[in-house]
Amino acid sequence: MTRIIARACLALLLTAAPILDARSQNAVTMNATTMNATVAEVGAWAIWGTRVTFVQDGAVPGGTAVTTAAREDRTGDPWASAASIAVPLPLKAGDRVSATFWARATRPETVPIMINGAAPSYAVLASRTVGLTPDWRRITLSGVAPADLAAGTQFLTLHLGRAPADTQLGPVLFRPGVPDDADIQAAFAGFRPAQRVQDVPIPSDPGIVLAGRLRLPGRHGDGPFPVVVLLSGSGPGKRGVFPLIEDRLLAEGIATLDYDKRGVGESTGTFVDTLGLMERDAAAAVAYLRTRPDIDGGRVAFLGLSQGAYVGPAVAARDPAIAAVVMLAGPAGERGTLFTDDMREKLGKAGIAGDANDRVVAALEALYGAHIAGATPSVVGGARQELIDAFVAGGWSPAQADAVVAELDTPAVLSLYQAAPNEALARIRAPVLALYAERDTVVPTHRAMPEAQRALHANPDATVLEIPGVNHGFQHIDTHTPGPLEPAVSAPEVLDLVQRWLGDRLRAGPKMN
Numbered sequence: 268m269t270r271i272i273a274r275a276c277l278a279l280l281l282t283a284a285p286i287l288d289a290r291s292q293n294a295v296t297m298n299a300t301t302m303n304a305t306v307a308e309v310g311a312w313a314i315w316g317t318r319v320t321f322v323q324d325g326a327v328p329g330g331t332a333v334t335t336a337a338r339e340d341r342t343g344d345p346w347a348s349a350a351s352i353a354v355p356l357p358l359k360a361g362d363r364v365s366a367t368f369w370a371r372a373t374r375p376e377t378v379p380i381m382i383n384g385a386a387p388s389y390a391v392l393a394s395r396t397v398g399l400t401p402d403w404r405r406i407t408l409s410g411v412a413p414a415d416l417a418a419g420t421q422f423l424t425l426h427l428g429r430a431p432a433d434t435q436l437g438p439v440l441f442r443p444g445v446p447d448d449a450d451i452q453a454a455f456a457g458f459r460p461a462q463r464v465q466d467v468p469i470p471s472d473p474g475i476v477l478a479g480r481l482r483l484p485g486r487h488g489d490g491p492f493p494v495v496v497l498l499s500g501s502g503p504g505k506r507g508v509f510p511l512i513e514d515r516l517l518a519e520g521i522a523t524l525d526y527d528k529r530g531v532g533e534s535t536g537t538f539v540d541t542l543g544l545m546e547r548d549a550a551a552a553v554a555y556l557r558t559r560p561d562i563d564g565g566r567v568a569f570l571g572l573s574q575g576a577y578v579g580p581a582v583a584a585r586d587p588a589i590a591a592v593v594m595l596a597g598p599a600g601e602r603g604t605l606f607t608d609d610m611r612e613k614l615g616k617a618g619i620a621g622d623a624n625d626r627v628v629a630a631l632e633a634l635y636g637a638h639i640a641g642a643t644p645s646v647v648g649g650a651r652q653e654l655i656d657a658f659v660a661g662g663w664s665p666a667q668a669d670a671v672v673a674e675l676d677t678p679a680v681l682s683l684y685q686a687a688p689n690e691a692l693a694r695i696r697a698p699v700l701a702l703y704a705e706r707d708t709v710v711p712t713h714r715a716m717p718e719a720q721r722a723l724h725a726n727p728d729a730t731v732l733e734i735p736g737v738n739h740g741f742q743h744i745d746t747h748t749p750g751p752l753e754p755a756v757s758a759p760e761v762l763d764l765v766q767r768w769l770g771d772r773l774r775a776g777p778k779m780n
Contacts, residue, residue: 303356303442303443304440304441304442304443304446304450304454305355305356305440305441305442306328306438306439306440306441306454306455306458307352307353307355307438307439307441308329308331308438308460308461308462309321309329309331309332309333309436309437309438309460309464310333310460310462310464311352311353311439312333312350312351312352312436313350313351313352314333314335314348314349314350314351315348315349316338316346316347316348316349316427316428317335317336317337317338317348317427318335318336318533319333319334319335319336320333320334320336320466321333321334321464321465321466321480322334322435322465322466323463323465324435324437326403327369327403327435327437327438328369328437328438328455328456328458329437329438329458329459329460329463329485330460330463330485331437331460331462331463331464331465332369332435332436332437333350333435333436333464334433334434334435335348335350335427335430335433335434335435335436336433337427337430337431337432337433337434338427338428338430341428341429341430341431342429343428343429344428345379345426345427345428345429346426346428347428347429348426348427348428348430349424349425349426349427349428350424350425350427350434350436351422351423351424351425352422352423352424352439353418353419353421353422354366354382354418354419354420354421354422354423354441355418355419355441356418356441356442356443357415357416357417357418358412358415358416358421359412359415360412360413360414360415361411361412362411362412362443363409363410363411363412363443363444363445364382364392364409364410364411364412364421364441364442364443364444365407365408365409365440365441365442365443365444365445365446366382366407366408366409366423366439366440366441367405367406367407367439367440367442367446367451368405368406368423368436368437368438368439368440369403369404369405369406369436369437369438370397370399370403370404370406370425370434370435370436370437371399371400371401371402371403371404371434371435372399372400372401372430372432372433372434372435373401373432373433373434374401374431374432375398375399375400375401375432376398376399376430376431376432376434377396377397377398377399378396378397378399378425378426378427378430378434379394379395379396379425379426380394380395380396380397380406380408380423380424380425380426381393381394381395381408381423381424381426382394382408382410382421382422382423382424383421383422383424384416384420384421384422385420385421385422390413392410392411392412392413392421393408393409393410393411394408395408399432399434403435403437405451407445407446407451408423409445423439423441438455438458438460440454440455442454459485459486460485460486461484461485461486461514461517461518462482462483462484462485462513462517463482463483463484463485464480464481464482464483465480465481465482465483466478466479466480466481467479467480467481467524467555469526469548469551469552469555470551470555471529471536471547471548471551472536472544472547472551474535474536475529475534475535475536475548476534476535477526477527477528477529477534477548477551477552478506478526478527478532478533478534479506479524479525479526479552479555480506480507480524480525480526481494481522481523481524482513482517482522482523482524483517483522483561484517484518484519484520484521484522485517487520489561490522490560490561490562490563491559491560491561491562491563491564492520492521492522492561492562492563492566493520493521493522493563493566493567493568493590493773493774494521494522494523494524494556494562494563494566494567494568495516495521495522495523495524495567495568495569495570495593495769495773496523496524496525496549496552496553496556496567496568496569496570496579497509497512497513497523497524497525497570497571497575498525498545498549498569498570498571498572498574498575498576498578498579499525499528499571499572499573499574499575499755500572500573500574500575501540501573501574501679502540503528503530503531503538503540504527504528504531505527505528505531505532506525506526506527506532507525508525508572508754508755509523509525509570509572509754509755509756510754511754511756511757511762512570512756512762512765512766515762515765515766516766516769518766519766519769519770519773521769521770521773522561522562524552524556526548526552528540528545528548529544529548539678539679540574540679541678541679541681541682542574542577542578542581542682542683542685542686543682545574545575545578546578546581546582549569549578549579549582550582550585550586553567553582553586553589564588565588565590566590566773566774567588567589567590568589568590568591568592568593568697568769568772568773569582569583569589569591569592569593570592570593570595570765570769571593571594571595571597572595572596572740572741572755572756573595573596573597573598573709573710573739575595576594576595576596576597576598576701577597577598577686577688577691579592579593579594580592580594580597580688580691580692580695580699581688581691583691583695583697584690584691584692584694584695587696587697589695589697590697590698590772590773591697591698591699591700591769591772591773592695592697592698592699592700593699593700593701593702593765593768593769594699594700594701594702594719595702595741595756595761596702596703596704596707596709596710596712596715596739596741597688597701597710597715597719598686598688598710598715599688599689599692599701599715599716599718599719599722600688600689600714600715600718601687601689601690601718602685602686602687602690603632603684603685605683605686605687605688605718606683606684606686607628607631607632607684608714609711609714610627610628610631611624611628612711614627614628614661618661618662619658619661619662619663623657623660623661623662624661626657626660626661627654627657627658627661629657630650630653630654630656630657631654631675632684633650633653633654634647634650634651634653634654634675634676635681635684635685636650637650638681639681639685651672651676654668654672654675654676655668655669655672656668658671658672688718688722689718689721689722692719692722692723693722693723693725695723695726696726697728698726698728698729698772699723699726699728699729699730700729700730700732700764700765700768700769701716701719701723701729701730701731701732702732702733702734702741702761702764702765703715703716703719703731703732703733703734704733704734704737704738704739704741705733705734705735705736705737706736706737706738706739707738707739708738708739709739710739712733716731716733719731728772730768732764734758734760734761736758737758737761740753740755740756740757741755741756741757741758741761742755742756742757742758743757743758
C-alpha cells in the first residue's frame, strides 16, 4: 500500500509500460513479387535468446541484414537461441511450400533449419541442416502440408543455441511449389523493403555511447531523408516503443531514430533518469544525425511521450534548426508549480488535505531548496526529517512516510521540481503539435493542456488538442484491466493525425514504386 501511495505522488515520473519492439513479435511488411509469392523483410524475423543487431549490407537483397550473436554457452538446448519467421501463405493438404532465404556466418558453421508449426507440438513440415560460411548463401527449404494450414501458423526456424559464430540473415521468399533459379532471382530483384534498418552508436557525454536504431525509408530513393527522433517516457526505456508510428512515418518517406537510454539495454553509462541528462542525450542524437549524408539535418523533428514530450521541446528551444515537435501528454506549467500542483492533487486523493497538505508541500519545497542551494548534509537531513514529520502529521505511519520520502528525495524527482516546460515552449519557433489524452491519469490534462495553450500562444503553427477516449499511452484500452499489451500510441486517429501533420511539416518526397 505504501508503494502504491508513493507512486501516486510521483505521477509525472510514470508513463506507459515499456513494451517489446512489435517488429520482434510479429511478421511485418510483405512485398508481393510473383503470383502467390511473398518476400518478408528482415524486420519480420523474431529472434530470441541472444543479442540482435541490424546492419546495412548492399550484398543482400533489400540492403539490410540482422545479426544474431553467438551465445557464450553453446552446450545446452539448440532452441536456447533461434530465429523464426511466419509463413504468410495459407496451405491446403498436399500443397508444397518453399522458403528461400539469405544467410551467412562469421566463420563456417552448421545449423538446423525447419518449417514447423506452433506450440505445443511444433509439428515439423520440413527440416535439414545447412552449412553457413562468411559469404552470403541463398538457401531453400521445401515441404508438403499434411493438412489444411492457415497463413501464419507455420514458421521457418533456425536453431542457433549451439551456433559457434555470429549469424546474419536476410529477407525470405515464400512461395508455393519449388521455385527455379529464375523465379528466385526475379523475386529478389524486384524486392524493395519498406525500411532499411541499422543499429548505430551515438556518442553523448564522455564515456557515454547510446545504442540507437535508425530506420530509413526503403521506397523513397536514397535520401537525404527527414527524420523524427522518438523519445519515450520516464523509466529505463529501450528502443522500439513506437512501432506503429515508425511504420506510418516510413511510409511518408520520413526516417526514424530511437535509442536505449543511457545505462539501459546496450547503451553505456549509468541510468539516472534526470531531465538534464535526457536532454543532453537527445541533443547528442540530433548532432549524430546531422553527420549522416543520408539524413537532411535541416529536417530533424522530435516526437516524445510524457517525459519525452518535455525533453524534445527543451532541446528544440535551444536549437532553432529543429523542424517540428510533437508532444504527446507533455507536462506543461511554470517552474516549481508543475510539480507542486500535482503533489497537492495526489496528496488530497491519498487523504492528506487542508493544512496538512500545505505542510507537506512546504516541507518538500524546503528539502528541494536545500539540495539546489548545495546545503550541508545536516541541513538537508533536517529538511528531510521535517518532510517525514509532515507526512506523519497528515495521518501516515512513520514507515509509510519513510518509504514515500525515499522515493521523493531522488535526483530524478528533483529534476522534475526544477522543470520549466512553459519557458521552453514559449521559445520554440518550430511547428508544434501538442496532444493530450482525455483519460490520462499520469499527466493531468485539465491542468497541462491550458498551460501548453498559454505557453504556445505566440507560435503561429502550434496546435493543442485533446484526444477523447484514450489513456496516457494514447491507447483505447483500460490500463487497469489485465489484457494484451498494445504498443504505445496505437489509437488510429492519433496515428493518422501525427502522420499527416509531420508529413506536411517535413515535406516528405513522393513515393517511389
